[in-house]
Amino acid sequence: MRCLRACPTQALRVRGGKATLMSDRCIDCGECVRVCPNHAFAPQTSSFSDFSGFKYTIALPSPVFYSQFGKDVRPTAILAALRRIGFDDAYDVTCASESVSIAIQELMNSPNIPRPMISPFCPTIVRLIQVRYPNLLDNLIPIESPMEIAAREAKRLKMQELGLKESEIGAIYLAPCPSKMLALKHPPRKKHSFLDGVMAISEVYPSVMRALAHTEPTNGHTEIRGLGLGWPIVGGQVASLKAEDSIAIAGLNDVMRVFDEIENGKLCDIQYIECHSCPTACVGGSLTVENPYIARGRVLRMVEKFGSQPCQDREKIRDLYQKNFFSLVGTIAPSPVQPLGEDIARGIKKMQRRHQIYDMLPKIDCGACGAPTCITFAEDVVRGEAEADECVFLTMRTFETLSKSLLEAVAKQSRKVKGPSEGHHHDA
Amino acid sequence: MARSFSESFEIRGRDFLEAGNVSTGIKRMLKELGVSKEIVRRVAIATYEAEMNVVMYAREATVTVELTPHFIKIVVDDRGPGIPDVELAMQEGYSTATPEMREMGFGAGMGLPNIKRNADKFNIGSVVGKGTRLDIVVNIN
Numbered sequence: 064m065r066c067l068r069a070c071p072t073q074a075l076r077v078r079g080g081k082a083t084l085m086s087d088r089c090i091d092c093g094e095c096v097r098v099c100p101n102h103a104f105a106p107q108t109s110s111f112s113d114f115s116g117f118k119y120t121i122a123l124p125s126p127v128f129y130s131q132f133g134k135d136v137r138p139t140a141i142l143a144a145l146r147r148i149g150f151d152d153a154y155d156v157t158c159a160s161e162s163v164s165i166a167i168q169e170l171m172n173s174p175n176i177p178r179p180m181i182s183p184f185c186p187t188i189v190r191l192i193q194v195r196y197p198n199l200l201d202n203l204i205p206i207e208s209p210m211e212i213a214a215r216e217a218k219r220l221k222m223q224e225l226g227l228k229e230s231e232i233g234a235i236y237l238a239p240c241p242s243k244m245l246a247l248k249h250p251p252r253k254k255h256s257f258l259d260g261v262m263a264i265s266e267v268y269p270s271v272m273r274a275l276a277h278t279e280p281t282n283g284h285t286e287i288r289g290l291g292l293g294w295p296i297v298g299g300q301v302a303s304l305k306a307e308d309s310i311a312i313a314g315l316n317d318v319m320r321v322f323d324e325i326e327n328g329k330l331c332d333i334q335y336i337e338c339h340s341c342p343t344a345c346v347g348g349s350l351t352v353e354n355p356y357i358a359r360g361r362v363l364r365m366v367e368k369f370g371s372q373p374c375q376d377r378e379k380i381r382d383l384y385q386k387n388f389f390s391l392v393g394t395i396a397p398s399p400v401q402p403l404g405e406d407i408a409r410g411i412k413k414m415q416r417r418h419q420i421y422d423m424l425p426k427i428d429c430g431a432c433g434a435p436t437c438i439t440f441a442e443d444v445v446r447g448e449a450e451a452d453e454c455v456f457l458t459m460r461t462f463e464t465l466s467k468s469l470l471e472a473v474a475k476q477s478r479k480v481k482g483p484s485e486g487h488h489h490d491a
Numbered sequence: 492m493a494r495s496f497s498e499s500f501e502i503r504g505r506d507f508l509e510a511g512n513v514s515t516g517i518k519r520m521l522k523e524l525g526v527s528k529e530i531v532r533r534v535a536i537a538t539y540e541a542e543m544n545v546v547m548y549a550r551e552a553t554v555t556v557e558l559t560p561h562f563i564k565i566v567v568d569d570r571g572p573g574i575p576d577v578e579l580a581m582q583e584g585y586s587t588a589t590p591e592m593r594e595m596g597f598g599a600g601m602g603l604p605n606i607k608r609n610a611d612k613f614n615i616g617s618v619v620g621k622g623t624r625l626d627i628v629v630n631i632n
Contacts, residue, residue, distance in 0.1 A: 197528045323515045326532065327539035328605075402525030407631060408560035410524040411496045418496070 160291030239348030
């Protein structure tokens, strides 16, 4: 039942002891995965055996991964450990984040995108916009995510080096949350992804932990550097953009409040909005291991130590940007929730009916009926997905009325029985 | 059953905390019905501007929304100072906002003209010392 309340879009119902998901409302945020004590919503991540068909495998750890181990464990050591546990190679993604930051800076010179520009890197945010804020689709910046760019680059390099075909190389993303995985399974637009699978950080963590103990200190490898290291925490993107009038928002409720404001015509003097569905951004993803606040501290420390030196040649990236290297392929279409009625007139009728039903409900959102709130229950009744008597309060009230009239009837009868006119015995 | 759906909301002046909630609620209703996003945007902007006018200048207001298959009508009836010269207030750039309001990003003198621009029918009536009433209609089909 915890999932009912946790779902920010009221997409869950628990009926007959089973949770069902209304997929048109789901935005893949993973809150239900996080709160369910019975693990009813197991995210479908891959495991090592799923990649046995590839000749060569490359792990691409989310930048979050670097924050999951001890405070002095360096990214290069973590990449080395990934190579030890069975991946043929491990490729850093933070460098791609830096390239993407430069691409966004270039894009900011273009007046064609409505302000504020919205970051599209949290798949849940993209899905939220598709489902609830189709007016803001144009504000999403048309730039590919660092994980896709990194996968494409990693594959390109290996194809050159080893003479392999793209289909022979498996690129596996190590994700902090289920939404990245779902983004790969059901991409918001039809296109080819360079990623072949997603594994949960929590799944790879134990073996990397063990391998780290046996990994040689990093010799020869230059340390991972640049502001891309800061991307997994709130404000990391904005810091790497060094742009004025840019803000970072985290947590779905706050994001929705800001989206409502944008829809109302406000905030057009803001250049860029970095948006995260998780309140602590990606370090707080539901498939991570480390406490998000500790992880955040480690990211800050890494940025302090290695952030100031860039890992990319700015001119080269600008040139690539001009050649559309970072451009998003295809457009993201709206995916609205199924309307109340087949047409507006019927929808209005159902809205009236919902209002009438809601008026009879206790309005305490107890969840006993299996819907998260009284208003969603009223809507379920109107849509024909629930019966009004599934509300315990309504049933109790009906019962009360019934028993009252029954008692009254009995009282009436007994008055008649004891009444003055004698000898008037008859069965009711 | 009538073919329209009506709902009323109350707004209190100076209540910046709740400002925008009516507009958000109306927007939600339109989205639930599957009204096109362009219409949602126009209604959102018009309602929000009207709501902010109440919050900034009036004591309180009743907002009545009437939804029919063909249009949405929003009536904002406030108890407040009223507007002495409605024609002047309808001019773009004219504003009586205080520096504090401007500081918050309001008072560019675009409020009323912006409402009119986003409405298909717009009517304003005001009595000084009593209040102002806006009738905003946006066609759905």
